[in-house]
């Protein structure tokens with residue numbers, strides 16, 4: 441008996457296109473991002489892998505990606521659960537900043553430490569910033585615990601309780617679960633699933649809009665480490681592009 445889990449990073453967002461750090465800022469998809477999402481749904485249909493329930497963050501780029509992919513797969517009717525614990529990593533004071541300019545200003549070592557280190561968060565974002573989520577009604581249940589910055593470890597710490605309490609329950613019930621989320625919240629999940637070390641996770645990048653399918657055994661251990669991208673060639677090229685962001 442194995443279980444099926446599908447991970448889908450949202451399609452290209454307006455700030456992905458502009459090469460800006462995004463985090464918890466609720467930016468929209470570009471036209472290309474919408475097309476990627478629809479194509480993701482077609483890839484699922486072609487592979488005959490159809491989700492029974494979808495989990496998303498509370499951010500519209502993931503929500504709309506899920507909607508478009510499910511519409512393409514004719515599965516708009518499935519149950520949906522949204523939770524802030526699937527949100528993108530809060531990028532602190534880098535939110536809204538240009539990646540190339542940040543790289544030029546602070547140098548590659550600092551830039552990569554903020555982008556990809558496991559446990560070094562960027563400087564905290566001021567509550568008065570236009571890019572702060574403090575006071576946003578969608579996070580009212582968080583009270584004053586709305587993040588001001590996060591490292592990947594913080595994402596794992598807030599994601600894992602929800603993984604255990606909700607997502608794994610649906611998986612173990614035999615449902616094919618689709619998680620539509622973000623580059624860094626999905627990196628956190630992949631780190632957990634594949635048992636990737638704190639150091640090695642720095643080199644792992646997730647492309648936009650290409651379903652990544654995991655077959656999990658009874659202990660929820662991947663049958664094939666790293667899972668399977670439904671379009672492996674497109675994924676390889678897109679992974680390279682994410683890794684090099686800010687450098688060109």
Ligand SMILES: O=C(O)[C@@H](CO)OP(=O)(O)O
Nearest residue numbers: 460461462463528555623
């Ligand atoms: O800006 C962000 O929020 C993330 C994902 O788009 O970027 P990065 O890949 O640099 O962590």
